[in-house]
Amino acid sequence: MYHVSNMQTLFSLIESPFHPDLGALYRKLGIAAERFDSARNLHRAMQKQPPDFFVGEFIYGWGNNYAGANVSNLDVTIRTLQRFAPQAKVIVFIHPREEEHIGKLLELFPIHAVLTYPVSEQAMQAALQPPAHTP
Secondary structure, three states: OOOHHHOEEEEEEOOOOOOOOOHHHHHHOOEEEEEEOOHHHHHHHHHHOOOOEEEEEEOEOOOOOOOOOOOEOOHHHHHHHHHHOOOOEEEEEEOHHHHHHHHHHHHHOOOOEEEEOOOOHHHHHHHHOOOOOOO
């Protein structure tokens, strides 16, 4: 029997059709998952309930749509997370064509895991579970 307070929470920011539906995996691991399709709604939810995990897709800022200061679509969200949920583990999904740019994000923020599309359930489960303690 789970008590909601002990249940881990995961917020996903879904910005592309590539993002896999891992709802069944989250349920199996006892993680309450919420999906957001807008960063604004996600930020509002974070302020009310800091998540244990955040999953987002890295999209490099190719043009000037990210006013110079940001390297990707995730910068503002990760800064918001650092403010309201500093303990949250950030898991980033990435399209293979974006891999050469992920280093810029890793220089700015502590990222728990980077998973390349197609993201397998096994890779995601490994990212969500604490590392096994070796004697």
